[in-house]
Each structure stands twice: as structure tokens, then as C-alpha cells.
Amino acid sequence: MEIVILILVFLMIVSAIAALIFKDLMNAVIASCVVSLIAAVLFYFLQAPDVAMAEAAIGAALVTGIFVIAVKRTKRFEE
């Protein structure tokens, strides 16, 4: 279980850095969605299912949708 959590934390940090680096903002939005999703799984492992549910529903689904709409309405690529 410890190893699984370590791998998840590592993946979370990697995708958080990737969200900062990507020049294509659509990819950056998906990377930040992965951060939220892994955070939800970690909350579940830490025995906080309520917070995990909120994180998955708001962080991974709604925020990603709103960011995709925002990127579509502005510029897709960062200079």
C-alpha cells in the first residue's frame, strides 16, 4: 500500500509539473485533471471518502470542463 501511494504521489508531482510546462493549454488542462483525479484516489486511501467524492466531482469533472470551455474561447497555445 505504501508503494502504491508513493507511485501515485510521484505521478501527481510529474503531472503538476507537466501542466506548468506544456505550451498547448488543452494538454495542460488534462494534466491538471490528472492531478485532481490522483488527489481523489489519495483522499480515498486516507479514509476521507467525502472529500474524495468532492475532489473527483468538482476538481476532475467540473473544473476541467470549465477550463476546456475557457481555452476554446481564448487562445489554445501559449507563446
Next chain:
Amino acid sequence: MRKLISLILLVIIAGGIVLSLKEIPFGISKIKIGDYYIKKGIEETGATNIVTSVVVSYRGFDTLGEITILFTAAIGLSAVLGTYRKRKAGEKVEPPSFIVKTGCRFLFPILLLVGAYIFIHGHLTPGGGFQGGAIIASAFLLMYLGCEGKRINENTSIVVEVLGALTFIVLGIIGLTIGKDFLFNFLPKGEPNTLLSAGIIPVIYIAIGFKVGSELAGIIDHLIEKNQ
């Protein structure tokens, strides 16, 4: 120069966080109020999910503040985005692909059902009004993605939102008149672990679920409006 200054500031902030969190022992119960909730929560409120009994019963007034914040944010967003709603001439919208269309139509009722289940069973299982409402709003997001031309009725969403908030406040005031404090649990508590238990907690959580769901769906509606 600016980068150097921001780096130094970041290091100072990180050091402060590490120093302040170093002393706190995680996972050890040192807070008496937490023990009290775990031992007496089910007995006093009738809600099997202790988180719900804290959110709606012990700290119900904070939850009222939370939904007020959400309400203010939704009003601000509709004031900024709700005035202008004409598509520019010549702007084309790509129709959704077959897979997106079918998937969204298949998932939409299931997501609505899951959201409703989560907030109706908020006092028994993990989850509650906020989570269920967010899931319902993401169902409407899928509807906007997959079903072209369909949109929620703005007046209905406002009426549902206002009714949800009113139910919360009216229940609180009834508690104030019957009992001695705001949000006093005046309904019978029933037997724990059954659907009809915990007095006013499920009623309030269902109201919050409707309110949050219609509010977030309204926000998505306002955001997507110009796009279509």
C-alpha cells in the same frame, strides 16, 4: 532580478510551511472535539455518516455561509456573462462526433441518478449535497457536450436554486422557534442506519443538493452560451 526575488520569497514561504507543519503530529487524535463527534455523533444527531452530522448539524451555520458564497459567485458570473448572448455571424460550431453523442446520452440519466442517490443518502453513506450537486452539474455538462441545441431552462434553474436556499433557511428558523437555537433538529430522529432517520439532516442535504446542482449547471450554461 525579479526572478531572484520571487525565488527567495518562495523559499521563505516553503520554509515557513515546513516549520509550522513539522510540529503537528498527523493521524493522532489530540483534538477533544473530534473524539466527541465520533463517540456522541450518531446518538445525538441520528446520522450514521459523522461527516454529515458535523457539516449539517453541528456546523450547520457554516454550511449556510458556504452556500451563500456559492450563490454570490453564481450571481457575479451571471452578471458578467449573462448579458451578451449572440453568436457572431460566420462562426461555426463543430458538431459532436457519434461516440461523444452516444456516450453522453447514455451517461446523462445514470449520472443524474448517481447524484440524486448520493445526496439522498447523505446521512448514511459518504457524500452529500455538495458532492451530489456537483455530479448532477457534470451530467448537464455532458448534455451540453453531446446533445446539440438542448439547454436548461434558466427560470427553472433559478426557481430550484431559490427553493433550495429557502428550505434551508426556513427549517433553521422553525428550529429557532420550536427549540432553542438555529437549525434545531425538531423532527424525530428515528432509528440510525435507515433512510428516514436523523430528522432534518436529509431534508437539508436534499435541498442543498438541488441548490448546488442547479447553480453549477447555471454557471456552465452561462459559460457555454457564447460558444454555441
